[in-house]
Amino acid sequence: NAGVTQTPKFQVLKTGQSMTLQCAQDMNHNSMYWYRQDPGMGLRLIYYSASEGTTDKGEVPNGYNVSRLNKREFSLRLESAAPSQTSVYFCASSGSSGGLGNEQFFGPGTRLTVL
Amino acid sequence: EDQVTQSPEALRLQEGESSSLNCSYTVSGLRGLFWYRQDPGKGPEFLFTLYSAGEEKEKERLKATLTKKESFLHITAPKPEDSATYLCAVQARGTSYGKLTFGQGTILTVHP
Numbered sequence: 001n002a003g004v005t006q007t008p009k010f011q012v013l014k015t016g017q018s019m020t021l022q023c024a025q026d027m028n029h030n031s032m033y034w035y036r037q038d039p040g041m042g043l044r045l046i047y048y049s050a051s052e053g054t055t056d057k058g059e060v061p062n063g064y065n066v067s068r069l070n071k072r073e074f075s076l077r078l079e080s081a082a083p084s085q086t087s088v089y090f091c092a093s094s095g096s097s098g099g100l101g102n103e104q105f106f107g108p109g110t111r112l113t114v115l
Numbered sequence: 116e117d118q119v120t121q122s123p124e125a126l127r128l129q130e131g132e133s134s135s136l137n138c139s140y141t142v143s144g145l146r147g148l149f150w151y152r153q154d155p156g157k158g159p160e161f162l163f164t165l166y167s168a169g170e171e172k173e174k175e176r177l178k179a180t181l182t183k184k185e186s187f188l189h190i191t192a193p194k195p196e197d198s199a200t201y202l203c204a205v206q207a208r209g210t211s212y213g214k215l216t217f218g219q220g221t222i223l224t225v226h227p
Contacts, residue, residue: 004158031213043159043202043217050213058214090158094213102147102206102213106158 001026004107006091012113013081021076021110023091031094032074033058033104034066036087043090049074081114088112117142117207121218128193128225136188136221138203148186149215150179151202159202193225 007022025032034046045058049068063085065077074093078085088111092104118141128134140148147166151159163172165181172179176197178189188201200222204215 033213040219042219043204043215045214048213092158103149103161103164104213104215105161106151108158109156 003027004091004093004105006089006107006110008110009108010111012115013078014115015082017081018077018079019081019112020078021089021091021112022073023075023107024073025091025093025105026072027093027095027105028071029093029095029105030071032068033092033094034064034074034076035090035092036060037090037109038087046076046089081112083114086112086114117205117216119203119205119216119218121201121203121221123221124219125222126224128190128223130194130225130227131192133189133191133193135190136201136223138186138188138218139184140186140203140205142205142207142216144208146206146208146210148181149204149206150186150188151204153200153202153220155200162201190223193223195225195227198223198225 004025030051033048035043037043044060047066049055052071055066067075088109090109091107094102094104120139122137150162153159163179168183170181176191180187200220202220204217
């Protein structure tokens, strides 16, 4: 099993450009998450999908949109990139949204730079 | 508001020198406390989940313990390959989704 995969691994954008970060999991998990990791700020939740067909905002959703394409795939879109969105983005998945065994498993990350 | 504070920020050890990392937390009813390991340039790797005070879990040279206010990650006779950032996170009861609140992490360096 590949676990959680993310594409691309690296990306450089100019201010105002748009892009979509892709995430897929092969663990048959119900819940999926998007985080950003910044120095001194730790991991912060952007959006989550508790189950297929649902999405909700996390702590820092401004400037982002998400799509839960099916049970396996969860994408994150930046419509008009800003330098403040320079960060490392991680996708994660878990078997349940709130019950025991809610360990989240992370992908390898996408390193995004916005110039 | 849920809070997680990890200490120290950075820890340097000699190979074989045992030590502990601390994770202090404030949460409105703990559902679970999670430990992760993160290597440079990679995603966090799940290590342990602890659910109630007094619980302990072990994996190789790592042992995690939990009290009502903090968790410790004990590292016994560490090796250079244990060098990484160790992250602690908590999940509160009553959350409608798997919201985790993360600490800033402890950067562990083990010298040969």
